[in-house]
Amino acid sequence: xxxxxxxxxxxxxxxxxxxxxxxxxxxxxxxxxxxxxxxxxxxxxxxxxxxxxxxxxxxxxxxxxxxxxxxxxxxxxxxxxxxxxxxxxxxxxxxxxxxxxxxxxxxxxxxxxxxxxxxxxxxxxxxxxxxxxxxxxxxxxxxxxxxxxxxxxxxxxxxx
Amino acid sequence: xxxxxxxxxxxxxxxxxxxxxxxxxxxxxxxxxxxxxxxxxxxxxxxxxxxxxxxxxxxxxxxxxxxxxxxxxxxxxxxxxxxxxxxxxxxxxxxxxxxxxxxxxxxxxxxxxxxxxxxxxxxxxxxxxxxxxxxxxxxxxxxxxxxxxxxxxxxxxxxx
DNA sequence: GACAGGACTGTTACGTTGTAACATCCGTCC
DNA sequence: GGACGGATGTTACAACGTAACAGTCCTGTC
Ligand SMILES: [Zn+2]
Ligand SMILES: [Zn+2]
Ligand SMILES: [Zn+2]
Ligand SMILES: [Zn+2]
Numbered sequence: 001x002x003x004x005x006x007x008x009x010x011x012x013x014x015x016x017x018x019x020x021x022x023x024x025x026x027x028x029x030x031x032x033x034x035x036x037x038x039x040x041x042x043x044x045x046x047x048x049x050x051x052x053x054x055x056x057x058x059x060x061x062x063x064x065x066x067x068x069x070x071x072x073x074x075x076x077x078x079x080x081x082x083x084x085x086x087x088x089x090x091x092x093x094x095x096x097x098x099x100x101x102x103x104x105x106x107x108x109x110x111x112x113x114x115x116x117x118x119x120x121x122x123x124x125x126x127x128x129x130x131x132x133x134x135x136x137x138x139x140x141x142x143x144x145x146x147x148x149x150x151x152x153x154x155x156x157x158x159x160x
Numbered sequence: 161x162x163x164x165x166x167x168x169x170x171x172x173x174x175x176x177x178x179x180x181x182x183x184x185x186x187x188x189x190x191x192x193x194x195x196x197x198x199x200x201x202x203x204x205x206x207x208x209x210x211x212x213x214x215x216x217x218x219x220x221x222x223x224x225x226x227x228x229x230x231x232x233x234x235x236x237x238x239x240x241x242x243x244x245x246x247x248x249x250x251x252x253x254x255x256x257x258x259x260x261x262x263x264x265x266x267x268x269x270x271x272x273x274x275x276x277x278x279x280x281x282x283x284x285x286x287x288x289x290x291x292x293x294x295x296x297x298x299x300x301x302x303x304x305x306x307x308x309x310x311x312x313x314x315x316x317x318x319x320x
Numbered sequence: 321g322a323c324a325g326g327a328c329t330g331t332t333a334c335g336t337t338g339t340a341a342c343a344t345c346c347g348t349c350c
Numbered sequence: 351g352g353a354c355g356g357a358t359g360t361t362a363c364a365a366c367g368t369a370a371c372a373g374t375c376c377t378g379t380c
Contacts, residue, residue, distance in 0.1 A: 008300075038328070057366070070330060077367065078329080093253040094308050096337095096366060113302045124300055132292030133311065140168075140284055141316035142273045148254050148310040151293065156301035198357070217337070230359060237338065238358080256337065256366095323379085330373070337366070344359065350352090 009052035009122040010115060010155040018100075019049045025104050026088050035086065043068070044079035045100070048089055053119040054097030092121065094150045099123065109147040117158035169212035169282040170275060170315040178260075179209045185264050186248050195246060203228070204239035205260070208249055213279040214257030252281065254310045259283065269307040277318035 026045055030037035037045075047063045048055055057076050064071045080098055083089040089098050090110040101110065102123045111129060114121045129149070137144040153159075186205055190197035197205075207223045208215055217236050224231045240258055243249040249258050250270040261270065262283045271289055274281045289309070297304040313319075 036327080040329075072331070073367070074331085074369090075329075093310070111296070113297060113300055113304075115302075116305070122300060122302075124296060126296040126299070129292050129296040132289050133309075136271070136284060136286040136289040137273060137311055137313065139286070140273055140282060141319075142275075142282075142311065143314045143319040144273075144311045145276070145313040146311070148308060148312075149293075150253070150308040151297055151302065151304045151306070152308075153297070153305040154303045159301075159303040196357080200358075232360070233338070234340090234360085235358070321380105325376105325378085327376085328374080331371085333369085335366100335368070337364100339364070340362085342360085342362105345357085347354105347356090349354080 008156075010118060010120040010157045015051075018052075019046065022049050022088075022100050022104070026086075029086065029088070029105050033086070035082075040068070040075070041079045041082055044076065045083055045088060048080075048083070048098050049100040052099075052121060054092040054095050054099040054114075054121050056095075056097045060098070090123070092150060093148050094152070109149070111147075111149040112151065113155065114150060114152045115155035115158050116152050117154055120155055122155070168316075170278060170280040170317045175211075178212075179206065182209050182248075182260050182264070186246075189248070189265050190246065193246070195242075200228070200235070201239045201242055204236065205243055205248060208240075208243070208258050209260040212259075212281060214252040214255050214259040214274075214281050216255075216257045220258070250283070252310060253308050254312065269309070271307075271309040272311065273315065274310060274312045275315035275318050276312050277314055280315055282315070 023042065023046065026037055026042070044060060044064060047060050050063075057073070057080060060080070061071055061073060061076045064076060068075075080089065084091060087107060088101055088104050090101050090112070091098055092112060092114065095114070099112070099121055103125055108125065111124045111126060112121050113124060133147050133149070134144065183202065183206065186197055186202070204220060204224060207220050210223075217233070217240060220240070221231055221233060221236045224236060228235075240249065244251060247267055248261055248264050250261050250272075251258055252272060252274065255274070259272070259281055263285055268285065271284045271286060272281050273284060293307050293309070294304065
C-alpha cells in the first residue's frame with residue numbers, strides 16, 4: 001500500500017494524490033480479499049473522493065449518471081453499501097452523506113470533525129479518544145460494537 | 161426541579177416517574193425562559209417519553225394523531241424542533257429518531273448507548289469522555305460545537 | 321455444449337424522513 | 351380597531367432509502 005501523506009481535509013493540498021492513493025489502496029484490498037471492485041464501484045468510490053466534503057447519495061447519483069445513463073438510486077446505494085462493507089468509505093450519520101475513508105484496511109468506526117462553515121470533514125484516528133469511548137461504555141456495563149463520533153464546529157482555517 | 165433517580169434505560173423501573181419528572185422539568189424550564197410549552201408540544205414530549213427507545217417522527221405522528229386529528233408532519237417536526245432547541249429531547253442521528261433528554265437544563269450534546277437487541281438507549285453524561293472529545297478536537301486544531309456520540313452494541317442485560 | 325448457480329446490474333415502484341410555502345387563528349400592544 | 355408576532359393548519363413536495371423481480375455474465379459441472 002502506498003505511503004499516505006498526512007493531509008488535513010481543510011488545507012490546500014494535491015488532492016489528486018488523495019484520490020490516486022485511495023483508489024490504489026482499494027484495488028489492493030479488494031484483490032487481497034477476493035471481492036470485486038467493479039468499474040461501477042470504483043467509479044462511485046472515485047466520485048465520493050472528489051472532495052473532502054461528505055457527499056449525499058443522490059449527489060453521487062447525479063455525478064454517476066453523467067457517464068452511466070442507467071444509474072438509478074439502487075445502483076448507487078448498492079455500490080455505497082459494498083464500499084462501506086469493505087471499509088472504503090464511511091457514512092456521516094448527521095449529514096446522511098458519505099466520505100472516503102483515510103484508513104481503509106484498518107477496521108474502525110470513524111471519528112469525524114465536520115466544519116459547518118466550509119463543509120470539509122476530517123477523519124481522525126485518535127487512540128486516546130477510542131480508549132475514552134471504550135471506558136465510558138465499560139463504566140455503563142455496555143458492550144460497544146459500532147461507535148459514531150461526529151463533531152461539528154469550525155476547522156482551523158474557518159475558526160480564524 | 162425534582163430530584164432525578166439514577167435509572168438505567170434497560171432496567172425495569174417505575175417509568176411513570178421518568179415521564180412525570182421530565183414533564184415537570186420541562187414546564188419549569190420553559191416558564192423560566194419565557195417560552196411556551198403549549199399543550200401540543202407537551203403532548204409530543206410525553207409521547208417521546210413513552211419509552212427509553214428512540215422514536216421516529218412518523219411514529220410520534222401516529223400516536224399524536226389519535227388525539228389530535230389535524231396532526232401532520234409539520235405539526236410533529238415543529239414540536240420536535242422546539243423541544244430540541246430547548247434541550248428537552250435529542251435526535252439520535254444514526255436512527256433518525258428522537259429521545260427524551262435526562263439532563264434537560266444543562267446544555268450538552270448527548271452521548272448515547274444504543275442497544276441493538278432491545279433498542280433501549282441510555283443517555284450518559286460522562287465528563288471524562290467529554291474531556292477526551294475536546295482534547296481530540298483540540299489536537300486537530302478544531303473548535304467543536306456540537307458533538308454526536310452514539311455507541312451501538314449490547315446493553316448489560318442483553319450482553320448476557 | 322447444456323445447464324445450474326452465483327454475483328452483479330437494470331428497472332420499476334414504493335416507503336420513509338423531512339421541509340417549503342402560504343393560510344389561519346389568537347393574544348398583545350399601540 | 352389594526353398591526354404584530356407566535357403558534358398551528360394545510361397542501362404539496364423534496365430528499366433519502368429499499369423491495370422485488372428481471373436480465374446479464376461468468377464459472378463449474380455433467
Ligand atoms: Zn485531498
Ligand atoms: Zn475511516
Ligand atoms: Zn424510565
Ligand atoms: Zn441530554
